[in-house]
Amino acid sequence: MLTDGCQDLAASWVRYLPSDLCQKLAVALRSGPEAVLALKATLSLAEWSEAAQQALQVASDGDGPYLSGALTARLGARSEQPQVLAVWTGPGSARQVGRLTVAAISDLIDEAR
Numbered sequence: 001m002l003t004d005g006c007q008d009l010a011a012s013w014v015r016y017l018p019s020d021l022c023q024k025l026a027v028a029l030r031s032g033p034e035a036v037l038a039l040k041a042t043l044s045l046a047e048w049s050e051a052a053q054q055a056l057q058v059a060s061d062g063d064g065p066y067l068s069g070a071l072t073a074r075l076g077a078r079s080e081q082p083q084v085l086a087v088w089t090g091p092g093s094a095r096q097v098g099r100l101t102v103a104a105i106s107d108l109i110d111e112a113r
Helices: 003-016 018-032 032-042 045-059 064-079 101-112
Strands: none
Touching: 003 018, 003 045, 003 064, 018 032, 018 045, 018 064, 032 045, 045 064
């Protein structure tokens, strides 16, 4: 696989797959096709199995270590991205009534305008 293809694949996986799965894919790619095949056997979701099948093809082509490095680098870059954490700073309430976070954020944005 061309290096651009590996970079695109790594970017897609980091964007759409859970971090722990990406880390497992990186380790398996570094270890070789047998490790990728073993990982694939443990996956149940279709999109995860599809990613493992793509990884198996790359590893079989000999580009596993390159994709592993690209994936590891993108995971590192993602972990350094700022994250938004919603925190309730309003008054406490004796009632146990909840509210959807999306609705609260929407109201906050509207009030700020």
